[in-house]
Amino acid sequence: MTDKLVTIEVNGQELQAEAGIMLIEATDAAGINIPRFCYHKKLSVSANCRMCLVEVEKVPKPLPACATPVSDGMKVYTRSPKALAAQKGTMEFLLINHPLDCPICDQGGECELQDVAIGYGRDVSRYSEGKRVVADKNIGPLIATDMTRCIHCTRCVRFGEEIAGIREMGATGRGEHMVIGTYIEKSVDSELSGNIIDLCPVGALTSKPFRFNARAWELTQVEAIAPHDSLGSNLNLHLRDNKVMRVHPKDNESINETWISDRDRFSYEGLYSSDRLTSPMVKKGGEWKEVSWEMALEMAAASLKEIGDGDQIGTLLAPTSTLEELFLAQKLMRGLGCNNIDSRLRQGDFRMDATQNSVHWLGSSLSDMDQMQTVFVVGGNIRKEQPILAHRLRKAAVNGAKLHYLNPIQIDLNHRGDQDVCTPGEMAGRLAAVAKAAGVKASGGGASLLGAAKVDESAKQTAANLKAADGALVMLGAMAQAHPDYALLHTLAAALAEATGAQLSILPTSANSVGAQLAGAVPHLQAGGTAAERAGLDTLRMLKMPRKGYLLLGVEPGRDFWNGSLSMSALQSADMVVAISAFRSPELEACADIMLPMAIFTETSGTYVNAEGRWQQSRGVVRPQGESRPGWKILRVLGNLTDQPGFDYIDSQQIHDELHKLCESSTLDNKQAEPQNLEPLLSADVLLRGGDTPLYACDPLVRRATALQQTQDAGSDTIRLHPQEAARLGLDGSDTALVKQNGNQIDLPLQLDERIPQGCVWISTGLARTSTLGQPFGEVTVEKA
Amino acid sequence: MTVTVKDKTELFSPQICAEIDRWIAKYPAEWKQSAVMGALMIVQDENGGWLTTELMDRVADYLDMPPIAVYEVATFYSMYELKPVGKHKICVCTNVSCMTNKSDLIVEHLEKKLGISFGEVTEDGRFSMKEVECLGACGGAPMMQIGKQYYENLTPEIVDAILEGLE
Ligand code: SF4
Ligand code: FES
Ligand code: FES
Numbered sequence: 001m002t003d004k005l006v007t008i009e010v011n012g013q014e015l016q017a018e019a020g021i022m023l024i025e026a027t028d029a030a031g032i033n034i035p036r037f038c039y040h041k042k043l044s045v046s047a048n049c050r051m052c053l054v055e056v057e058k059v060p061k062p063l064p065a066c067a068t069p070v071s072d073g074m075k076v077y078t079r080s081p082k083a084l085a086a087q088k089g090t091m092e093f094l095l096i097n098h099p100l101d102c103p104i105c106d107q108g109g110e111c112e113l114q115d116v117a118i119g120y121g122r123d124v125s126r127y128s129e130g131k132r133v134v135a136d137k138n139i140g141p142l143i144a145t146d147m148t149r150c151i152h153c154t155r156c157v158r159f160g161e162e163i164a165g166i167r168e169m170g171a172t173g174r175g176e177h178m179v180i181g182t183y184i185e186k187s188v189d190s191e192l193s194g195n196i197i198d199l200c201p202v203g204a205l206t207s208k209p210f211r212f213n214a215r216a217w218e219l220t221q222v223e224a225i226a227p228h229d230s231l232g233s234n235l236n237l238h239l240r241d242n243k244v245m246r247v248h249p250k251d252n253e254s255i256n257e258t259w260i261s262d263r264d265r266f267s268y269e270g271l272y273s274s275d276r277l278t279s280p281m282v283k284k285g286g287e288w289k290e291v292s293w294e295m296a297l298e299m300a301a302a303s304l305k306e307i308g309d310g311d312q313i314g315t316l317l318a319p320t321s322t323l324e325e326l327f328l329a330q331k332l333m334r335g336l337g338c339n340n341i342d343s344r345l346r347q348g349d350f351r352m353d354a355t356q357n358s359v360h361w362l363g364s365s366l367s368d369m370d371q372m373q374t375v376f377v378v379g380g381n382i383r384k385e386q387p388i389l390a391h392r393l394r395k396a397a398v399n400g401a402k403l404h405y406l407n408p409i410q411i412d413l414n415h416r417g418d419q420d421v422c423t424p425g426e427m428a429g430r431l432a433a434v435a436k437a438a439g440v441k442a443s444g445g446g447a448s449l450l451g452a453a454k455v456d457e458s459a460k461q462t463a464a465n466l467k468a469a470d471g472a473l474v475m476l477g478a479m480a481q482a483h484p485d486y487a488l489l490h491t492l493a494a495a496l497a498e499a500t501g502a503q504l505s506i507l508p509t510s511a512n513s514v515g516a517q518l519a520g521a522v523p524h525l526q527a528g529g530t531a532a533e534r535a536g537l538d539t540l541r542m543l544k545m546p547r548k549g550y551l552l553l554g555v556e557p558g559r560d561f562w563n564g565s566l567s568m569s570a571l572q573s574a575d576m577v578v579a580i581s582a583f584r585s586p587e588l589e590a591c592a593d594i595m596l597p598m599a600i601f602t603e604t605s606g607t608y609v610n611a612e613g614r615w616q617q618s619r620g621v622v623r624p625q626g627e628s629r630p631g632w633k634i635l636r637v638l639g640n641l642t643d644q645p646g647f648d649y650i651d652s653q654q655i656h657d658e659l660h661k662l663c664e665s666s667t668l669d670n671k672q673a674e675p676q677n678l679e680p681l682l683s684a685d686v687l688l689r690g691g692d693t694p695l696y697a698c699d700p701l702v703r704r705a706t707a708l709q710q711t712q713d714a715g716s717d718t719i720r721l722h723p724q725e726a727a728r729l730g731l732d733g734s735d736t737a738l739v740k741q742n743g744n745q746i747d748l749p750l751q752l753d754e755r756i757p758q759g760c761v762w763i764s765t766g767l768a769r770t771s772t773l774g775q776p777f778g779e780v781t782v783e784k785a
Numbered sequence: 786m787t788v789t790v791k792d793k794t795e796l797f798s799p800q801i802c803a804e805i806d807r808w809i810a811k812y813p814a815e816w817k818q819s820a821v822m823g824a825l826m827i828v829q830d831e832n833g834g835w836l837t838t839e840l841m842d843r844v845a846d847y848l849d850m851p852p853i854a855v856y857e858v859a860t861f862y863s864m865y866e867l868k869p870v871g872k873h874k875i876c877v878c879t880n881v882s883c884m885t886n887k888s889d890l891i892v893e894h895l896e897k898k899l900g901i902s903f904g905e906v907t908e909d910g911r912f913s914m915k916e917v918e919c920l921g922a923c924g925g926a927p928m929m930q931i932g933k934q935y936y937e938n939l940t941p942e943i944v945d946a947i948l949e950g951l952e
Contacts (some may be wrong), residue, residue: 168851171857173861
C-alpha cells in the first residue's frame with residue numbers, strides 16, 4: 001500500500017483516501033454508513049454477503065464497497081435508487097432462509113441483521129416457500145449455536161483461520177446445503193473462541209452462559225480492565241440490577257485491539273460463585289463464627305501486633321490484586337517491621353533478588369510485539385498463558401518473524417515456529433548452548449553450563465536469527481519463572497540477549513505483576529520500584545522457614561502457590577493467619593484464623609499496571625456482595641488500628657496518586673548485576689515432574705468460572721507421560737498411577753502423550769488434586785497404583 | 786489410557802501412504818494440503834467407496850491440516866461419499882440434456898428393478914443409486930456412470946444389459 005492519497009466523492013461529499021484501500025474503509029473513516037455483514041476491519045475481505053452494494057458512476061452494476069478499491073475521481077452513491085434497490089434485493093435474499101425468530105433469539109435488539117433489515121429491507125416478506133433448517137451441534141460450554149439463523153458471512157470461519165490460528169469452524173456442503181459449523185460434534189477449543197460471538201452478525205453464535213438471561217436493552221455498559229493476565233485488556237461490562245451479566249471487549253488498538261480472551265470474557269461467572277465470603281469470620285475452637293466488621297478488624301490488628309517481631313510475619317499478596325491494595329498491604333506490613341512481602345507466588349527461584357533493583361517487565365511495548373523479527377521464548381506456552389499477547393506474536397510470525405521455543409513440553413503452536421523440547425533438567429543447558437552459539441563467554445552465573453554446553457545446529461540457528469533480526473526478543477515465560485533454576489535461566493537469557501542485541505523480556509505473569517514491583521509488594525523492592533532498604537524473605541523462604549503469622553491478600557493456600565503442599569503446611573502451622581479474601585475454600589478455612597471479606601473485580605476501584613508498564617484504572621461499578629468491602633478500605637483501617645501514620649485516605653485515587661508520585665522516576669528494566677556461582681539445582685538425570693498452570697487455574701476468580709472450568713483448557717488432574725516412559729516405568733496398560741513428591745502422594749489417572757519428553761512426567765499445578773503435591777518442576781517417583 | 790499424537794506412518798497401510806506420498810510430491814512442500822483430494826480418493830477407494838469421519842481425520846493428520854478443512858472438501862465435491870455405497874455406484878445424470886432425453890424413465894426403471902431410490906443401497910450391497918449433475922456427456926444423453934465407466938444413449942433395455950454384465 002502506498003501513502004498516496006486519492007480524492008473520491010461519496011454522495012456528493014469529497015473525501016481523501018489512501019490509494020488502494022477499500023471503499024468501505026474510506027466511508028467508515030468518514031462516518032458514512034454502508035450496511036455490511038461479512039466485512040470486518042480485522043478480517044480478510046470475502047465479499048460474499050453482497051450487503052454493501054453501492055452505485056459507482058460509470059459502472060453498470062452495483063459494486064461491493066468492501067471489495068472495491070478507491071481510485072482517483074471515483075464517484076460513489078450509497079443511497080441512490082440503484083444502490084437502494086441492490087441493498088433491498090440482497091436483504092430479501094438473505095432473509096429467505098432466516099427463521100425470523102427474533103422474539104426468542106438472544107441477539108434480538110443488538111442484531112446486525114435486524115438493524116439492517118429495518119434500515120434497508122422491505123416491510124413485508126414475499127417469500128412463502130419452505131425454509132431450510134440446520135441441525136445444531138454442541139460446540140462446547142461457551143458458545144450456543146442456532147445455525148438456522150446463520151447467513152453464511154463466514155466471519156467466524158475467517159476468525160479461526162486468521163486470528164485464532166486454528167480452523168475449527170468451516171463451511172461444509174455446498175449451494176443450498178452449505179452449512180457453517182464444526183461438521184462433527186466437537187467443542188471449539190481456541191482460547192479466543194468467544195470473539196466469534198461478537199463477530200457473528202446474527203444470533204447463530206451467542207454466549208452460552210449468558211443465554212436467555214437478559215435483553216440487550218436492559219443492560220448498562222461500563223468500562224473495566226481485565227484482572228487476569230498482564231495485558232490489561234479493556235473491557236465493557238454489561239450490567240443489570242447490580243450484577244455483571246456479561247463481558248465484551250472494548251476496542252483499544254494498542255492493547256487488545258478488538259478482541260479479548262475467553263478467560264477475560266467468561267471469568268465474571270466466578271463473581272457469583274456460592275463460596276463468596278460475605279461476612280467477616282473468626283475461627284473459635286475450630287468453628288467459624290460470623291462477627292462484626294469492627295470486631296474482626298480489631299482482632300486482626302491486635303493479633304498482627306501481638307506477634308511483635310515483624311520478621312516473624314509473612315505477607316503473601318495475590319499478583320492480581322489492585323495496585324492500591326498491594327501498595328497499602330506492603331505499607332501496613334513494613335510499618336509493622338515486616339519486610340517479608342511477596343506476590344510472586346508461582347516463582348520457583350529467587351536467587352537473583354539480591355542483585356535485582358529494578359522492575360522487571362515485558363521489555364517492549366505491546367504494539368511493537370507484532371513488529372518483532374525474531375522471538376525466542378524460553379519456558380513459555382504463551383497461547384495458554386496470555387492469549388492476546390500470543391495473538392500479537394502470531395501476527396509477527398505471520399509477517400515472517402522467526403519464532404523459537406525452548407520448552408519442557410511440546411506445545412500446540414498456531415503459527416510457524418521451531419520447538420526445542422527437553423526435560424526440565426536440561427533446559428538451562430540447552431539455553432546455555434544457544435548463548436554459547438551467540439558468543440557468550442563462560443563466566444559469571446552460568447559459567448559451568450556455558451563451559452559444558454554443546455552447540456548444535458538448532459542452537460546456532462536460534463542465535464543467528466536473534467542476531468540477524470531488526471527487533472528481537474528473548475522472552476522468559478511462566479514455565480521459566482516457575483523453574484527451580486529460574487535465576488540461571490534468567491542470567492543466561494540476559495547474556496544471550498546482550499550478545500545478540502535482542503531485548504530481554506520477562507513476561508509478567510499476572511494482571512499486576514509489574515504493579516506489584518512498583519508498589520513494593522516484593523521483598524527486594526520498595527514502593528517506587530527501587531531497592532528496599534531492608535530486604536525480606538521471598539515467598540519460598542517464607543514458607544520453608546515458617547513464620548508465626550501470615551497476612552494473606554486474595555490468595556488461596558494450596559492452589560495459588562508454586563509448592564501447594566508446602567504452602568498448606570506452613571500456613572497451617574502458623575499461630576495466626578489473617579486472610580483478606582473474596583472467597584472461602586476448604587484450604588483457606590483450614591489455614592486461616594480470621595477471614596475478612598473483600599470486594600473484587602468490578603466491585604472495587606483500582607489500578608492495574610500492565611506488562612508494558614501502562615497504568616489503567618478501573619472503577620467499582622457494582623455493589624460489593626454481602627458485607628464485603630474494597631481491599632484498600634480494609635487495609636486502611638488495619639493501618640489505623642495498628643496506630644500507623646499516613647493511613648487517612650479518603651478514596652483509592654489518593655492512594656494511586658501517592659504511589660504514582662513515588663514511581664515518577666522509576667524505570668522498567670530487565671538488566672541486573674549478575675549473581676555469581678549459580679549452580680543448577682535441578683538434576684538432569686532423575687525422573688522429573690514438569691508442570692504448567694492451566695489457563696483457567698491461575699487465580700481464584702477464574703477457577704470459579706463454571707463454564708470455563710468445563711473446557712479443555714481448564715486442565716485435568718492427570719499424569720501425562722510419553723508412551724516409552726510409561727513402558728520404562730512399568731506402567732503399560734495401567735489407567736492410574738501413584739505419584740510421590742516431597743513425601744506427598746496421590747493416585748492420578750494416566751494419559752499417554754508423545755508431547756512430553758522422556759525422563760519427565762507432566763502434572764499441572766493449581767488444580768484441585770495436584771496442588772496437594774509439590775512444585776511444578778522437581779523430582780518425583782511414579783509407580784503402579 | 787488415552788493416547789495423544791499419532792505416528793504418521795501408522796495412520797494408513799504402507800501402500801496407501803506411498804500412494805498419498807505420490808500426490809504430495811506433485812506440489813511444493815509447503816502446499817502439502819493440495820494433495821487432499823487425491824488422498825481422499827485413495828482412502829475412499831480402499832474403504833469400499835466411502836469415507837468415515839475417522840478416515841477424514843487421518844487424512845487431516847497425514848497432511849497436517851485441520852480436520853474441518855478436510856470435511857469441507859469431502860462435503861463439497863460429489864465424488865466423495867460419506868455414507869456406505871453399493872459395490873457398483875450407479876450415478877444417473879438428471880441435468881438438462883439428460884432430462885430432455887428422458888432420464889426420468891431411466892431413473893424409474895432402475896428404481897423398479899433394484900428396489901431402491903437415490904441415496905440408497907440394495908440389501909445385498911451390490912448396487913447404490915446417486916443423482917448427479919451434468920457429467921459432460923450431453924451428446925450421449927441420457928447417460929449414467931458406474932464405477933469409472935460412462936454409459937450413454939440409455940434405454941431401459943440397455944440398462945438391463947449393462948447391469949447383467951456387471952459382476
Ligand atoms: S455463524 Fe454467524 S459469523 Fe459464522 S457464518 Fe454464520 S452468520 Fe457468519
Ligand atoms: S460486506 Fe461487502 S460483500 Fe459482505
Ligand atoms: S446433462 Fe447429462 S451429461 Fe450433461
